[in-house]
Amino acid sequence: MRNVLRPAKPESLVRGAAQWKADLLRAIKAEELDGSDDNKRRTKKCRKRYNQPDLRQALEEMYGHLCCYCESSVGESSYSHIEHRKPKSVYPRLTFEWDNLHLACQICNTSKGARWDEQYPILDCVKDPIKEHLSYRFGCLGPFRWHHSRRGKTTIDHAGLNRPALLEQRKRVADRVECIREIIRTTTDSATREELRSLLRRETSGRYGSLVEWQLNRDSDA
Numbered sequence: 001m002r003n004v005l006r007p008a009k010p011e012s013l014v015r016g017a018a019q020w021k022a023d024l025l026r027a028i029k030a031e032e033l034d035g036s037d038d039n040k041r042r043t044k045k046c047r048k049r050y051n052q053p054d055l056r057q058a059l060e061e062m063y064g065h066l067c068c069y070c071e072s073s074v075g076e077s078s079y080s081h082i083e084h085r086k087p088k089s090v091y092p093r094l095t096f097e098w099d100n101l102h103l104a105c106q107i108c109n110t111s112k113g114a115r116w117d118e119q120y121p122i123l124d125c126v127k128d129p130i131k132e133h134l135s136y137r138f139g140c141l142g143p144f145r146w147h148h149s150r151r152g153k154t155t156i157d158h159a160g161l162n163r164p165a166l167l168e169q170r171k172r173v174a175d176r177v178e179c180i181r182e183i184i185r186t187t188t189d190s191a192t193r194e195e196l197r198s199l200l201r202r203e204t205s206g207r208y209g210s211l212v213e214w215q216l217n218r219d220s221d222a
Contacts, residue, residue, distance in 0.1 A: 001068065001069055001071065001123065001125060001210060002125065002209060002213075003125055003126070003129070003130050004063060004068075004125050004126060005062070005126070006098070006099070006126045007058055010054040010055040010098075012052035012054050012055055013055060013096060016049065017096040020050070021093065021096050024043070024046040024047060024049075024092055024095060027042045027043040027045075028043055030043075047088060047095060049096070050082060051082060055082070055101070056080070056082060059080075059101065059102065059103040060080060060103060062103065063125075064206070065080070065103075066103075066207060067103065067105035067108050068083060068108075069104055069105075069112075069155070069159035069161060070105060070107075070108050070159065070166055071207060071208050071209060071210060074103060074105045074106075080103055080105070081103070081104045081106055082101055082102075083102040083104035083108075083112075084100055084101065085100050085101075085102055085122060085124060086116060087113070087115070087116055089114045090114055091116075099126070099127075102125065104159075107163070108160065111159055111163075112158045115158050117158075120149075120150040120151045121151060122151070122159070123151055123154075130210070133147065133151055133152035134146070134147060134152045135148060136211055138174075141167045141171070142168060142174065143170045143171065144167060144170075170211055173208045173211055174211060177203075177211075177215050178215070180196050180199070180200060184197060200216060201216075
């Protein structure tokens, strides 16, 4: 998880969000009065109006096609999920709020579900200084996410950021980075050193980039 900048609101939200919100709130009220299958279907349909092509594209570009929580690639083996940081089932009024929408992988989104900790809420990649809340530590199974705050712990727990498969993927990345760093430390060719340093710097903005950055910041060798 790392900080990103939020782009301008997609045109579909600019045009439609106010009406979608009004329609959704009416549908929820109707379902509360009469929980018929028709009313449930109407509410479900209204909730999904945020799923617009330009909105999804904006989020994918915003996160570089990576999950906002675990930084895994999304859209390769499964569809990316438009994530509501404050769950839409709990906060229906925020269903179409641009500041509440993020991009997540299927596993993180499913793990988080409708959970919300009002006292120590899950972190926001746009608004919260992620490095003040989250870091890494090495364990026998690989680099695991470590929290520096209660909100960091909420984020790790809700998104499942230390699940075994994720630890395994991070270990592969960490091992590769350490291998490159060892070459940098031992090679006598200055051009090779600089090329490898540039490679690692670029990878801090890619898949599991916060882990790569953390490794590079542990000392100044690379």
